[in-house]
Amino acid sequence: EIGGKKVKLELVSEDDQADAKTATTVAQRLVDAKVAGVVGHLNSGTTIPASKIYNDAGIPQISPSATNPDYTRAGFKTAYRVIANDVAQGKALGGFAVDTLKAKNIAVIDDKTAYGQGLATEFENAAKAKGATIVTHESTQSDKTDFKAILTNIKAKKPDIVFFGGMDAQAGPMAQQMKQLGISARLLGGDGFQSPKFIELAGDAAEGQYASSPGMPKEQLPGFAEFNAAYKKKFNSEIQIYAPYTYDAVKVMVEAMKRAGSAEPAKYLPELAKTDMQGKSGPIKFDDKGDIVGGSVTIYQAKGGKWEVLTTVGGAAAPASEAAKQ
Structure with a gap:
């Protein structure tokens, strides 16, 4: 009920195909359809270009999953997110690598996307601030699955962590190829591959x-058990990683x-x-x-x-180095 009247929410669904150009076309289509608000997009590389179109039209946009800091750095009053950004994630991972895993020499690889580059940069900054040395920073394309040339170069640098x-x-293929090449360093990354x-x-x-x-962790989210049961009943599938954040948005x-x-x-x-x-994902308040x-x-x-x-950092949680000891 809004303003004393019963209102029915109608889902207008679009697919940006994880492509920046398609995302702007989709965004304009939603603006032309006069939607009341937008929950999305999924990837940072599509969320960022689409955000200008929503801002120009004055349509609120809440992303449940885009983590690149640039999304909210543009100063658009229409742009919000209900998930921690890559500054938080990079800082947590950098602290974990150095303080808990005791990594001194680190190799970094990114996939040249807004998400991958953004997270890699924030991780690198955090790790260097903690005193680690970045022995090499390599880049690949987001559609490649053969990393042997990059990994052979990395192996020669003898990193503690990749x-x-x-x-x-x-x-997935990267971890397999690291094993095949005899690289003993562990692979570390963000939410892009924290998946089944x-x-x-x-x-x-x-x-x-x-x-x-x-x-x-999903199991520690307030009301997760009820949310999970309702989700399974409605969709007949396991809960997807961003489902609680989308619900909250x-x-x-x-x-x-x-x-x-x-x-x-x-x-x-x-x-x-x-x-x-x-x-469902925790307490929600926004900064400026x-x-x-x-x-x-x-x-994980x-x-x-x-x-x-393994440990939860930020929010009400302990720092990575402390939490890992608990």
Whole structure:
């Protein structure tokens, strides 16, 4: 109920195909359709170019998954996210690599996407600030799966850790090729490969590798059990990684509409900044850029064919070096 009237939410779904140009076309289509708000996009590389179009049209946009800091650095008053950005994730991973894994020499690889490069840069900055040496920073294309040339070069540098900013479709083969080449260093990365798909693609080479994901472990999320049961009943599948964040993004938008008494973008947009609520993914408040305040990051290790929680950093959690000791 908004402004004393019953309102039905209607989903207008579009596919940006993880392509920046397609994303701007899709964004314009949604603007032309006069949507009340946008939850999306999925990838940073599509969310960022689309955000200007929504901003110019005055349509609120909340991403449940785009983590590149540039999304909220453009100063658009329409841009929000309900997930910790790569500054938080890079800092957590850098601290974990140096303080917990005791890595001194680190090799970095990125996939040349907005997400992969952004995360790799933030990780590198954090690791160097902690005193680590980056022995090499390599780049690959996001559609490549043969990394032998890059990894052969990396092997000669004898790193303690190999950090990869990229997705599971590449991280899986990368872990396999590291094993084939006899690279003993562990692979470390972000939410791009903290997935069952990575373990499936990497096979036995997944064992012992590390990855982070913004937010708390799903099982520790408030109301997760009920949310999970309802999700399984409705969709007949396991919960997807960004489902709680997507749910929260919609809820944040609807609550702002309720407070404004209107679903008109111009009327409820000012209310988004005042958000202060408990979501399925944790407490939600925004800073003046539209980033979530106190977002947490969880670090996992692949063990026995599944991801196990090692530590949660940020939010109400302890720093990586302390939490790992607990």
